Amino acid sequence: MAMTTTDSHSESASDPPPAASSSVVIEAKHANANEHSMTLLSAIKTYPKAIGWSGLVSSTLIMEGYDLALLGNLYASPVFNQKFGTFDPDKQKYAVSAAWQSGLSNGARAGEILGLILAGWTSDAYGYKTTTVGSLVLMILFIFVLVFAPNVKVLVVGEVLCGIPWGAFQSVSAAYASEVSPTALRPYLTTFINMCWVIGQFFAVAVNKGSVGRDDDWAYRIPFAVQWVWPVPILAGLIFAPESPWWYVRHDKKEAAKKSLLRLTSRNQPGFNPDETIAMIEHTNEMEKRVKEGVRFRDCFKGVDLRRTEIVVLVWVAQTLSGSNLMGYFSYFMVQAGMDPSNSFSLSMGQYALGMVGTAGSWFLMSRVGRRRIHLAGLVAQFVLLIVVGCLSFGTNKASVWAIGGLLIVFTFVYDFTIGPVTYCLISELSSTRLKAKTIVLARAAYNASNIFVNVMTNYQLSSTAWDWGARTAFFWAGTCLLSAVWVFFRLPEPKGRTYAELDILFEKRIGARRFAKTTIDPFEHSTESTQEKGERFST
DSSP, rough: OOOOOHHHHHHHHHHHHTTTTTTHHHHHHHHHHHHHHHHHHHHHHHHHHHHHHHHHTTTHHHHHHHHHHHHHHHHTTTHHHHSEEEEETTEEEEEEHHHHHHHHHHHHHHHHHHHHHHHHHHHHHOOOHHHHHHOOOOOHHHHHHHHTOSHHHHHHHHHHHHHHHHHHHHHHHHHHHHHSSOOTHHHHHHHHHHHHHHHHHHHHHHHHHHHHTTTHHHHHHHHHHHHGTTTTHHHHHHHHOOOOOOHHHHHHHHHHHHOOOOOOHHHTTTTTTHHHHHHHHHHHHHHHEEEEEOOOOOGGGGGGGHHHHHHHHHHHHHHHTTTTTTHHOOOOHHHHHOOHHHHHHHHHHHHHHHHOOOOHHHHHTTSOOOHHHHHHHHHHHHHHHHHHHHTTTTTTTTHHHHHHHHHHHHHHHHHTTTTTHHHHOOOOHOOOOOHHHHHHHHHHHHHHHHHHHHHHHHHHHHTTTOOOGGGHHHHHHHHHHHHHHHHHHHHEEEEOOOOOHHHHHHTTTTTOGGGGTTTEEETTTTEEEEEHHHHHHOOO
């Protein structure tokens, strides 16, 4: 007879918390069963307001996707290069040096890390809503610096300042989306964040293409000023948004949590009981408190949460190491490869339009295929595409340049169909609810730190004033993409269809990454066994 995998630590860690009354456990069990049986259609009918509020919070990231794509594309703008760059006698044109390109890109990343740290504290202390509203106000003010920057030094300061609210948006959007939605909606609302990124990138290229023909300072000021379009209406809407019920439960405000839940849901839906849902949140919160009392940053590196932090951090870092940075520099990349700037912007618009299609397609894919399989398959596909792009770099005719452009468009589709959106789902599901804000802050800070390395490397690899690798840059990122795929195969677990309580127990029992999908778990009986072990037990 096969034995269930247990150990003394796991058994004691998963005992029912004494603070939870039997009535709470019974109600929580009912809510857990209802959530598992909830179809996508019934989830949409039950949580229509949650979909709207989550979408509004996630739309704050349109601004970040817009600016970061804008910056990469502005390097292909003659007026921008003349204003902020220096004359290159070898190429007989103005260009922003690789050092200043790195300073601009990394200035934003440094600001984001600071914003993430601040948001990790403010979102726990004051809530997701207050943190987002305050960040939107700062965003409106800091855009002035970008629009009216007199030189490249002030422009770097503007990027650092704007990075602070962007960092807050990164932290809040994923945490809020995952907490206001049931299991059936969670992959859609969390991956909508990637859609917002792509929408921002598309608009950046469209605005750049519309202003690239100007020969005055407004050729780059207009693209920067367009960023004021988003924060004002988003701020007007978020003032009325409900806070996450999970946040209220963590602060022992059960009545406020129920009121918030009612504002996120429709009344009188079959099978939905708000009291039972709040009981499930309470039960999960008490389970996690039983294992770990702390909710500080250092608690992310203790016990079971060390593994969860490692997974969430490296899943996000894998995005940057997969070669996705080449998408943000698409127009610049194509210009360096020999393409006309106007054609590069047109091709880039097609690239991001296809990215939106890919993100929408990922919603159907995730309803049928596990997150782990999607992520791994995406990395393998991107590795192959990068190798082919690198090989085409040895061609010297126009056909090879357009072939590289076409393959990078396919690369964008693959990224936005697989690891781009699924990452947001994974990081929100695999971090514990009590440490979610802190874990996401650490993961996104690591992501931004890795982006500093990536931006420095890419700028030097592509810049005509530095290494001037051109399309051969793809070979380097193919190597880092392969390393990411190897890590995913051995370390990334499958959270598809799991409630937060079930995921807590799977991590407490130290179930291996490749066994997550086939392990059965009852968070109310706290026993686990793999499907294979279960079959052997019933067959003996």
